[in-house]
Amino acid sequence: MSIAPESNLTGILSRRPFHAYQRIISALEEKGVPFSLASGECAGKSIADEGRLWLVTRGVITVVRQSDESWLGTASAPFIMGMSGLFSQQKGSYTLVAQNSCQGISVERDLFFQCIDQNNLWQEVAHIQDWLLELLLFRDRWVSSGDAYLMVRRQLLNLMKLPYDIRITTPVESYIRKHTCLSRSSVFRILSQLRKGKFILIKKGKLLNVARLPERY
Secondary structure (H helix, E strand, O other): OOOOHHHHHHHHHHOOOHHHHHHHHHHHOOOOEEEEEOOOOEOOOOOOOOOEEEEEEEOEEEEEEOOOOEEEEEEEOOEEEOOOOOOOOOOOOEEEEEOOOEEEEEEEHHHHHHHHHHOOOHHHHHHHHHHHHHHHHHHHHHHOOOOHHHHHHHHHHHHHHOOHHHHOOOEHHHHHHHHOOOOHHHHHHHHHHHHHOOOEEEEOOEEEEEOOOOOOO
C-alpha cells in the first residue's frame, strides 16, 4: 500500500530538530544584528550575496529566488536561513519575505563558524543540515514530478498549515503559482474541479477549508 504524500511530509516535519535550532540561536543571539520585518516586508539585499546567516526567532518567513521570484519554501521560527549552503561556494540570489511580523538576528558567516567552534555545536549543525536535505529532496521529487494536480494538492495542504491570519489574507491561486511552475489556467482548472467536488472551500480567493483530498484526480 502506498503512503500518501502528506504522510511523508508530516513525518519529515515532525522530525524537525527544534532543540538543535534553539541551541544555535541561544549561542548567537547576543552576537548578531537584530532585525524586524513587518508582514509583507522584504529583507532587502540578496541574503546569499551578503554572506550572512539569518536566524528567525519569531514569525513565518518565505524564501524567494530573485531571478524568477519563485517561492522556494515557507518556514516558521525557529529557522536559520543559510544553513543548507553553509559550505558551498556557489552563490544564489535569494531574499526573505515576512508572512507576518518577524524578528531575529543576522550573523556574518565567519562569526557563525567561530561561535559554533567555541560552543561545540557542530553536531547540531549536522542534525539541521541532515533534516534540510531530507526536506529539500522531498520538495524536489514533487516539483519535478510533472503532475500538476499533485503539485496543487501539496500546496493546498501547505497553505492550510500556515497560521490563520496569514492564510486568510493569502490569495490561494497566487500562493500556488508562486510555489510551482504551473500556469494560471492550470491552477484555476484544478481548483475549479476541487471546488465542484467539495474538496476545498474558497471564498473571495482565500482558502477556508480543505477536506480529504484525493491522491489522484
